Amino acid sequence: MAFTINKLVKFMQRPTTNHLNSLKRFIRYLKGTIFHGILLQKPASSALTAHSDADWARNKDDYSSTSAHLVYYGSSLISWKSSNQQAISRSSIEPEYRALANAASELSWIHSLLTELDVNSSMPPLILCDNLCATYLTHNHVYHT
Template identity: 40%
Template structure:
């Protein structure tokens, strides 16, 4: 705010254009959708050009309905894309545990493992590997958290291609066609302006 540059102005214009284009989007909740919880987890690596921090993005679907999402900048700079992705996996796991508890309180069965779709194979391999490597010492707590709940059967990690990673909408900018495609897969409905 104290020393704005042209890149900041360009970012503000993008945000305003996004808001203008999404004014008439609504959520659609289907009564026929099964009450099965799924999560998509993604991050961009050093996506912010000013401080090189990454953006975390994840969301949860209950059946085909979007019920929870988050997009935020990570608090530290990650030295690899794997560490960035693993941090978002840990955040997603924490939210997953909370949502599973809430659903149980509401009488919705959560006995089967909840799939988390991740497009970083290295992050998935670290979770499944019992031996910590020197390169994971900075994310060791996150590793223990995710691995513990994977072994407990609370979650299941599923590799998905970057193209099929629906959480990309929360971490990266996209051309109009790809953006509309991702919005439609989130079950957002566009209504004409009044």
């Protein structure tokens, strides 16, 4: 929802028919999904898991990449973020690696918060990524040049 609103707000001064049609489609989507929500349950395990992903140069306005991460405590989604990256990437590995760095930062902060609240985790935090090259890059520091 935030992504769609962010895109539409950029054209508020001079909306075209396409923008108004997109707004109507978005409102119909909201009306059709009014009973959807996020269910928070007491987790069976206290494992922290982050999922990270990036979309290389998908934004056709400025060819920036979009990165996103989701953080789960057990089976409950507790944090998420999706944003455009500031830098223009020359390969698909760069935005994936930046998304991993953002997910690691968020996961570290949440783990620290839970530790301060005396909520102990049964396992160390885990970050999952779907890009094999970015995963290799995090394990082998020789490639960082």
